[in-house]
Amino acid sequence: MITITNKAAEKVMEIASAESLLGQGLRLRVVGGGCAGFSYDLYFEDKPTEFDEEFEDKGIKLYVDPLSYQYLDGTEIDYVEGLHGSGFKFSNPSVKSTCGCGSSFSV
16 A cells, blocks of 8 residues: 655645646656666556556545556655755655665665
């Protein structure tokens, strides 16, 4: 299962409203790349494919393809703001290490 915090859900709704994307789900993927091997990809999508795992948490629909799901099961998505900028943060129990900047990971 994948979950989203209240703060992240509020930010997703804010973005969806500003971009006229209300009603769409959030696609969450793991893609190859970055200095540690994998990175996260997050974007809005109309509907899931027939193969996707589907979740809904705090009113946000989440779509995850089967390959990505094996790396993301148990992940919590948060939204953080700080001195180094703001963005979505993934608390993923599968991660063994991250790169120095924190934008990629390995399992």
